[in-house]
Amino acid sequence: MLVYIYSLFHRKARVKVILLFICTLIGVIAGVYPVRLIQKIVDLAVINSENVIFDILQVGGVYLFIQIVGAGMEAIAKGLAGSLQADIAFRAQLQLFQALTRTKISAIKESNLTELNSSLVRDTECISQNLIQPYVDAIHSILSFLFGLYFMLKINCMLTLLILPLGLISSFMIKYVTGKSSENLTKQRESMNELWKVFHEGIYGFLPIKLHYYTEQYLSKMKENGEKLRHIQIQQGVLESKVLFWTKTLFMSTIGIILVTAALLVTKNRVSIGGLTAILMYNHMLTDPLLNLLKINQNIVKVNVSFQRIQVILNLPKDEEVVPFCKIDEVQLNCISQSIKDRQLFHDLNLNIKAPASLAIFGETGSGKSTLANLIVGILSPEKGTINYRYQGNFVYGRPYISYMIQEEYLFDDTILQNIRIGNPDLSDENFKQILKICELEEVYKNHLEAIGENGSKLSGGERKRLMLARTLADQKADIFIFDELSSSLDSDTFFRIFHSVEAMLDNKIRIYIEHNRQVKSFVSSVICIENDTYF
Secondary structure: OHHHHHHOOOHHHHHHHHHHHHHHHHHHHHHHOHHHHHHHHHHHHOOOOHHHHHHHHHHHHHHHHHHHHHHHHHHHHHHHHHHHHHHHHHHHHHHHHHHHHHEOHHHHHHOOHHHHHHHHHHHHHHHHHHOOHHHHHHHHHHHHHHHHHHHHHHHOHHHHHHHHHHHHHHHHHHHHHHHHHHHHHHHHHHHHHHHHHHHHHHHHOHHHHHHOOOHHHHHHHHHHHHHHHHHHHHHHHHHHHHHHHHHHHHHHHHHHHHHHHHHHHHHOOOOOHHHHHHHHHHOHHHHHHHHHHHHHHHHHHHHHHHHHHHHHHHOOOEOOOOOOEEOOOEEEEEEEEEEEOOEEEEEEEEEEEEOOEEEEEEEOOOOOHHHHHHHHHOOOOOOEEEEEEEEOOEEEOOEEOEEEEOOOOOOOOOOHHHHHHOOOOOOOHHHHHHHHHHOOOHHHHHHOOOOOOHHHOOOOHHHHHHHHHHHHHHOOOOOEEEEEOOOOOOOHHHHHHHHHHHHHHOOOOEEEEEEOOHHHHHHOOEEEEEEOOEEO
16 A cells, blocks of 8 residues: 555655645644743743843744744645645546556456446545545644653653643543444445445436336335434444543543642742643643544544555456557457356357458347457457457457447547547547438537537437447447447337448448347348357
8 A cells, every 4th residue: 555655646746745744843843832932921921020021022022923933834734735635636546547447348347337436436535635634634743742742841740741641541531432433434434335326326227216116115225224324323423422521521620630730839839830821721732632643543544445445446457468459350269168157158169250241149138249249359358269360361469459339338428529539539520520420410419519418318318329339430440340239229220221321331341240130130241149058
């Protein structure tokens, strides 16, 4: 984890860290040194002489100056901490996204995408809010305690040794209660995650819930999770009340004991009036830092938990060293065997596809159609056998250019143009218009010049499907085009008009159609049917 944190700090950030520490150090000294000045001012004030007026004003001026410096250093430190946190959060997001782009697609597909997405968002947010400030606060508390201990000892060792154990007893008592609170916070976070997941799925799936009259059952599920969370939150409230009770009781008891003891010492001339005043005003320098460290520890624990979850994502299997793209005109599958969840999909499958070619793959749901496409693309590696690529009769050892339209491809909350350009950022206006025409999106484009909503929520099912197709066709460098269930969400006439236009546009390429519409076989050059673990 420390290696990952260090990687987030670039050179300028490390300079900011040094400045932050310096400002914090000066701020702490400026915060605790006035205890000596207060002692001096009060002791001067009790001297019945006009000769001390100048001295009082002089010490008072120093006191005011130091307080202003301290406030300024704290403000600068807070600004630096905020700047560092924003910078680190941004770098963490970039690193996570880059790590995901290098992660094997098969590993991502095996993960729960809903939980993965929500976890990444929450954990990066937690890090962005708590990565720097809790550690700055911890350093501030430790330094405050050390300097406070030094100055208190200078006033009176006996009072200091009295304050310290009282503060430690208070801290340990509160730590015990907050330990229970910390355990409960973990349970609360887990329950909140479960409730969030149910709520999140309910929002996205409200249509099937409503259409299938599943509302009452789903509400019961939400209530069950909500009641569980409510019970934990009530427990948390009780624990926090105990923390408040012990904090106030022990703090006020400490003040009372110190006041009585210090007053007795004053009567015996072992502590000056100024020393008594300073101790009463600044006794919290020994107790507050200890209490603050306990509170800070909770935030640090949250950050560590978030880092652990992020580390799991960072440790997902990565793609091997990037292989350059290459031109191909032939794909060979040799003796491919593949299974999913102990179910054999293919056994010694041999397939040769040479451009120009159009291949249709038919089969029941779960028969292995998409798995075969994923093997060709390289998303999956064959358990047995090899997949080779050729160009002009020669074997090539790079990555083929493949444009793959998956069934539920994500659409971004951006314009239609920008969504299509994800397939080809350099798409020309002429080719863009051609693709709009082929995909019958011209009117849709005119009606939706602005962003199309999250995952294309402003579009109909058929419009979304045609936009996915347009993005796939935009990748003009591709030698292989794979279309997974192109006919879904399209009526038969629209589908075949678009199908024939696609065939005409890509007539010199390899086209692979994963389909349930058997009428397609009349218009392709070859067909594979997968039925009952056999293929023909």
